[in-house]
Amino acid sequence: MAKIIEPLRGVHDVLPSQIAAWQHLERVTRDVFAAYGYEEFRVPIIEQTQLFKRSIGDFTDIVEKEMFSFVDQGEDHITLRPEATAGIVRAVISNGLLRENRLRVWCMGPMFRRERPQAGRYRQFHQIDAEAFGFLGPDIDAEMISLSARLLRGLGLTRLKLLLNSLGTPASRAAYRDELTAYFTAHEAALDEDSRRRLRGNPLRILDSKNPDMQRLVAGAPLLLDSLDAESKAHFETLCAHLESAGIEYHVEPHLVRGLDYYTRTVFEWTTDALGAQSTVCAGGRYDGLVEQLGGAGTPGIGWAMGQERIVMLLEKQRLGVNRDHPAVYLVLAGERTEISGLKLAEQLRDAWPHLKLQVNLGGGSIKTQFKRADKSGAQFALVLGDDEATRGVVALKDLRRDALQEECALDRINERLGALLGLTAGAVE
Numbered sequence: 001m002a003k004i005i006e007p008l009r010g011v012h013d014v015l016p017s018q019i020a021a022w023q024h025l026e027r028v029t030r031d032v033f034a035a036y037g038y039e040e041f042r043v044p045i046i047e048q049t050q051l052f053k054r055s056i057g058d059f060t061d062i063v064e065k066e067m068f069s070f071v072d073q074g075e076d077h078i079t080l081r082p083e084a085t086a087g088i089v090r091a092v093i094s095n096g097l098l099r100e101n102r103l104r105v106w107c108m109g110p111m112f113r114r115e116r117p118q119a120g121r122y123r124q125f126h127q128i129d130a131e132a133f134g135f136l137g138p139d140i141d142a143e144m145i146s147l148s149a150r151l152l153r154g155l156g157l158t159r160l161k162l163l164l165n166s167l168g169t170p171a172s173r174a175a176y177r178d179e180l181t182a183y184f185t186a187h188e189a190a191l192d193e194d195s196r197r198r199l200r201g202n203p204l205r206i207l208d209s210k211n212p213d214m215q216r217l218v219a220g221a222p223l224l225l226d227s228l229d230a231e232s233k234a235h236f237e238t239l240c241a242h243l244e245s246a247g248i249e250y251h252v253e254p255h256l257v258r259g260l261d262y263y264t265r266t267v268f269e270w271t272t273d274a275l276g277a278q279s280t281v282c283a284g285g286r287y288d289g290l291v292e293q294l295g296g297a298g299t300p301g302i303g304w305a306m307g308q309e310r311i312v313m314l315l316e317k318q319r320l321g322v323n324r325d326h327p328a329v330y331l332v333l334a335g336e337r338t339e340i341s342g343l344k345l346a347e348q349l350r351d352a353w354p355h356l357k358l359q360v361n362l363g364g365g366s367i368k369t370q371f372k373r374a375d376k377s378g379a380q381f382a383l384v385l386g387d388d389e390a391t392r393g394v395v396a397l398k399d400l401r402r403d404a405l406q407e408e409c410a411l412d413r414i415n416e417r418l419g420a421l422l423g424l425t426a427g428a429v430e
């Protein structure tokens with residue numbers, strides 16, 4: 001026998017039995033973004049490696065060790081996108097979309113990071129991503145957070161906590177950086193290898209360490225909120241007031257820095273206590289310098305990304321939106337000569353009812369086998385077309401879930417009868 005080819009480490013198939021929660025998430029996502037006037041944006045999965053290096057920052061987990069990068073046959077340096085913001089900013093600039101000044105977009109799709117795979121952490125994973133450009137004030141921060149809150153609420157999720165912080169401007173951060181350098185230098189002997197490297201390169205990164213020993217050290221570090229510039233402070237306070245008036249509960253978390261370098265001012269995360277170590281389900285913030293840094297005209301930006309796998313894990317845990325889709329009708333073809341008329345009947349029914357979910361028995365089989373398949377399909381009704389029925393111009397209709405109904409219906413009335421039984425409407429499929 002040929003050797004089986006295994007999937008790569010840290011990548012996953014989403015099986016038909018698991019798809020319901022994904023589709024539920026995708027549907028609610030589309031509806032919520034539409035409700036806020038955000039448009040979908042689809043950007044490439046591969047980009048020039050340079051794009052991510054220049055935007056995400058050299059001393060980040062992603063650029064230091066997680067990127068899937070390669071040189072292709074044309075010798076281009078290519079990276080599978082580890083996140084969506086850099087690609088969207090690149091696309092917004094390349095397509096001249098900022099000439100209109102303002103833009104609110106979202107996207108959804110796979111991201112790639114070469115991490116150590118574990119529950120809730122994969123090498124190919126999926127994100128829902130929101131971005132807005134051209135808004136300087138805290139009103140957009142509030143809208144972005146409200147939108148994420150509505151999405152999580154719309155999915156039915158509970159036990160989520162919103163953490164909030166401000167990273168100030170590059171200038172106030174530079175001052176803070178000096179304070180941090182002094183603090184961590186005083187504790188240099190206690191730093192792990194990553195943190196020691198980051199102490200020289202970018203000490204803020206140490207605040208984001210996942211090492212519990214580092215987190216204990218971080219707990220005693222000076223706070224950026226204490227040295228925030230006046231404008232950033234006012235921005236933060238207005239955002240807090242917006243959230244309070246919207247009834248969105250938040251917790252100020254002064255050591256929250258986020259894993260990417262481009263953030264300025266507002267940063268936030270939604271966390272849960274239901275997923276163990278991988279507790280952040282959505283994270284984002286403001287990136288007022290990024291568009292300019294990537295060659296566009298100076299334009300403020302803000303965005304967030306939600307990890308779809310982690311949301312799906314929560315949906316499954318809370319049994320939300322996980323009912324498997326199944327056909328409503330299974331067509332049993334019980335005769336020698338009914339294959340042709342049966343497939344024709346099926347198409348005629350689908351023409352009449354675009355929303356009808358109908359599965360046809362293919363490949364023959366005894367009536368008993370076909371009824372077993374019908375039952376397994378989850379369909380409520382079986383339509384039975386045998387040679388005898390075909391000759392008489394009728395089809396038998398049987399309710400598979402209740403004993404109630406077993407009847408014959410003329411072939412030229414079956415559209416109508418099924419429509420009435422299933423409450424179908426004739427509108428086109430959206």
Ligand code: ATP
Nearest residue numbers: 115120121122125259280281282283305306307310
């Ligand atoms: P973490 O601290 O968990 O490594 P991060 O700061 O690297 O997260 P972001 O880049 O902000 O994460 O991504 C936003 C969200 O995407 C995360 O909160 C998480 O829900 C999800 N996410 C990030 N990396 C992965 C991954 N490797 N597998 C699954 N989901 C992920």
Ligand code: MG
Nearest residue numbers: 061062115259
């Ligand atoms: Mg990470």
